[in-house]
Amino acid sequence: MFNYYTHKLVFSKLTFFNNIKCTMVKTMEQYIISHKNPDTDSIVSAIIYSKYLSKKGEDFIPVALGELNKETKFVLEKFNFSSPKIIEKILPDTKIILVDHNELNQSVQGVGFAKIIEIIDHHKFDLKTGEPLKIRAEPIGSTCSIIAKKLFENNYELSKEESGMLISGIISDTLFFRSPTTTQEDKDIITRLNKIANITDLESYSNEMFTAKSDLGDISAHDLVRLDYKMFRFNDRNYGIGVMETTNPSYALKRKDEIVKAMKDIKESDNLEGTFFSVVDIINENNKTFYISDKDKKILMDVFKGIEFEENILDIGNILSRKKEMVPRLEKFL
Amino acid sequence: MFNYYTHKLVFSKLTFFNNIKCTMVKTMEQYIISHKNPDTDSIVSAIIYSKYLSKKGEDFIPVALGELNKETKFVLEKFNFSSPKIIEKILPDTKIILVDHNELNQSVQGVGFAKIIEIIDHHKFDLKTGEPLKIRAEPIGSTCSIIAKKLFENNYELSKEESGMLISGIISDTLFFRSPTTTQEDKDIITRLNKIANITDLESYSNEMFTAKSDLGDISAHDLVRLDYKMFRFNDRNYGIGVMETTNPSYALKRKDEIVKAMKDIKESDNLEGTFFSVVDIINENNKTFYISDKDKKILMDVFKGIEFEENILDIGNILSRKKEMVPRLEKFL
Numbered sequence: 001m002f003n004y005y006t007h008k009l010v011f012s013k014l015t016f017f018n019n020i021k022c023t024m025v026k027t028m029e030q031y032i033i034s035h036k037n038p039d040t041d042s043i044v045s046a047i048i049y050s051k052y053l054s055k056k057g058e059d060f061i062p063v064a065l066g067e068l069n070k071e072t073k074f075v076l077e078k079f080n081f082s083s084p085k086i087i088e089k090i091l092p093d094t095k096i097i098l099v100d101h102n103e104l105n106q107s108v109q110g111v112g113f114a115k116i117i118e119i120i121d122h123h124k125f126d127l128k129t130g131e132p133l134k135i136r137a138e139p140i141g142s143t144c145s146i147i148a149k150k151l152f153e154n155n156y157e158l159s160k161e162e163s164g165m166l167i168s169g170i171i172s173d174t175l176f177f178r179s180p181t182t183t184q185e186d187k188d189i190i191t192r193l194n195k196i197a198n199i200t201d202l203e204s205y206s207n208e209m210f211t212a213k214s215d216l217g218d219i220s221a222h223d224l225v226r227l228d229y230k231m232f233r234f235n236d237r238n239y240g241i242g243v244m245e246t247t248n249p250s251y252a253l254k255r256k257d258e259i260v261k262a263m264k265d266i267k268e269s270d271n272l273e274g275t276f277f278s279v280v281d282i283i284n285e286n287n288k289t290f291y292i293s294d295k296d297k298k299i300l301m302d303v304f305k306g307i308e309f310e311e312n313i314l315d316i317g318n319i320l321s322r323k324k325e326m327v328p329r330l331e332k333f334l
Numbered sequence: 335m336f337n338y339y340t341h342k343l344v345f346s347k348l349t350f351f352n353n354i355k356c357t358m359v360k361t362m363e364q365y366i367i368s369h370k371n372p373d374t375d376s377i378v379s380a381i382i383y384s385k386y387l388s389k390k391g392e393d394f395i396p397v398a399l400g401e402l403n404k405e406t407k408f409v410l411e412k413f414n415f416s417s418p419k420i421i422e423k424i425l426p427d428t429k430i431i432l433v434d435h436n437e438l439n440q441s442v443q444g445v446g447f448a449k450i451i452e453i454i455d456h457h458k459f460d461l462k463t464g465e466p467l468k469i470r471a472e473p474i475g476s477t478c479s480i481i482a483k484k485l486f487e488n489n490y491e492l493s494k495e496e497s498g499m500l501i502s503g504i505i506s507d508t509l510f511f512r513s514p515t516t517t518q519e520d521k522d523i524i525t526r527l528n529k530i531a532n533i534t535d536l537e538s539y540s541n542e543m544f545t546a547k548s549d550l551g552d553i554s555a556h557d558l559v560r561l562d563y564k565m566f567r568f569n570d571r572n573y574g575i576g577v578m579e580t581t582n583p584s585y586a587l588k589r590k591d592e593i594v595k596a597m598k599d600i601k602e603s604d605n606l607e608g609t610f611f612s613v614v615d616i617i618n619e620n621n622k623t624f625y626i627s628d629k630d631k632k633i634l635m636d637v638f639k640g641i642e643f644e645e646n647i648l649d650i651g652n653i654l655s656r657k658k659e660m661v662p663r664l665e666k667f668l
Contacts, residue, residue: 129459135471
């Protein structure tokens with residue numbers, strides 16, 4: 001009996017049959033990894049980039065690190081794509097591509113021992129690698145915009161459905177151009193993609209997407225706060241910031257007591273100095289942020305000139321982007 | 335009199351003339367920065383990328399962080415380009431592009447307060463930014479190869495001289511395809527560039543380049559060790575590794591006593607655990623590495639199976655690349 005094991009191969013099955021020794025080996029799976037808070041931009045990026053690579057003869061499986069939100073499910077159903085496989089961790093030496101993130105703590109368990117061969121992203125960078133790798137990063141509204149550019153440059157023939165998917169990713173991450181992260185290029189790319197996708201009314205399609213996203217059913221308050229939640233380190237202290245982008249802010253505002261309790265639990269379990277939960281009204285471009293301590297309230301009032309909405313909630317105006325508006329201003333202040 | 339000062343503008347001159355007050359303001363200079371050990375790949379990358387950007391109406395000045403080596407000077411003279419300005423530091427908020435490096439400790443003084451808007455590089459990454467930025471990185475033999483790809487993709491019309499420059503950068507960093515960092519793509523790019531540059535014998539041109547590089551005149555032993563010198567951290571201890579790529583290894587071998595003394599001084603001044611100086615014979619693909627302690631000698635023998643050449647010098651065979659061969663193997667061992 002032989003041991004088939006190389007860097008690239010992994011044991012799959014070992015069968016003894018009628019004294020004949022069969023050893024089945026298969027190539028180790030390669031993944032395109034989206035980040036820990038699966039959203040439409042990251043999931044669509046992973047799926048469409050895997051299509052492009054497969055046409056080039058490279059086999060990468062798009063994967064999600066958790067359950068998809070309802071907006072993403074709505075988009076996949078609309079354009080007839082199946083949900084990506086959900087994985088929790090990867091084997092050492094797995095070849096992976098990261099989309100829509102570059103910080104290892106936002107990635108899959110085991111990423112530290114994987115072979116990252118490529119990163120496509122539009123966030124700030126915090127990355128240390130042992131080897132040279134391929135990176136394409138741009139300060140643009142969505143990772144789907146970068147994927148689209150790459151496909152245009154390489155003359156990939158996008159199908160109607162693939163174009164619709166990429167449009168959805170850009171709409172989702174730019175809040176249909178309302179987010180300050182939007183660039184003229186994102187708009188131009190949607191125009192070019194829609195020559196193929198032929199979505200007649202993009203405005204009303206985006207509203208359908210946002211309505212799907214706002215339908216949270218019977219989600220627990222704890223999961224609601226964690227739905228799009230990130231931890232940041234300001235002045236050597238941890239702050240947790242959850243964001244809910246919605247067309248229906250009253251859904252969350254009505255559940256204030258539960259949410260405040262969940263935030264207190266999360267503050268304790270995540271060992272946080274402070275915590276915020278922003279309910280972002282996408283349509284009316286308004287941000288109501290929950291706080292649970294007087295210290296945090298004062299921070300919001302000082303940094304964003306927040307106005308009391310009701311106890312535990314401040315109206316901080318048209319702050320739509322955690323990445324571009326909330327975090328940089330909090331970082332500067334704290 | 336007015337004070338013209340904005341984020342983007344900087345005072346240049348203030349002239350009083352015949353009672354007429356003239357205030358000249360000019361836009362803050364923007365730079366393309368090559369790294370602390372100016373080499374042909376980084377300098378050519380900076381110069382040619384600035385040409386490309388200037389055709390797009392963007393004004394970036396290519397700069398060097400120190401005196402150019404003789405190979406680079408030979409290339410610039412050959413293709414009729416002037417030497418880039420040498421700078422030591424930059425003002426806060428200066429917009430910069432980094433080529434051929436991404437680690438801030440290899441960059442210009444003041445880089446921590448600059449606005450890095452783009453990075454083009456082929457090294458491993460160690461980068462933390464406060465903002466999203468543009469990055470193009472590939473695991474390829476030279477940064478000039480990436481610049482060439484970018485220019486091809488954007489249908490930039492390369493002149494004969496610009497093509498010759500890029501070819502020189504690729505030849506230099508890949509040691510004319512001898513380095514293990516070389517990829518098939520580097521070779522294909524040179525072929526494509528040479529349809530414009532029309533260099534009749536690339537082999538003999540590369541030998542001219544390497545001979546120019548090997549002419550070190552009356553350089554001090556200290557400067558020789560520092561010529562292409564990098565510090566690495568293995569197991570929380572600092573090691574300094576200098577490399578001299580040459581067609582004339584006997585030049586350095588004959589100066590052993592001076593070099594050993596210089597290495598001892600550098601070990602002390604840089605607070606190093608160990609230090610190596612590799613004389614790489616480009617033509618015969620051989621590496622003779624200087625050491626100054628028994629401990630370091632043992633490391634070389636264990637890691638590279640070095641054979642005694644003479645006291646303080648081991649022959650470590652065909653190890654040509656510090657990046658791809660020396661550092662990863664030392665890192666693993668130490």
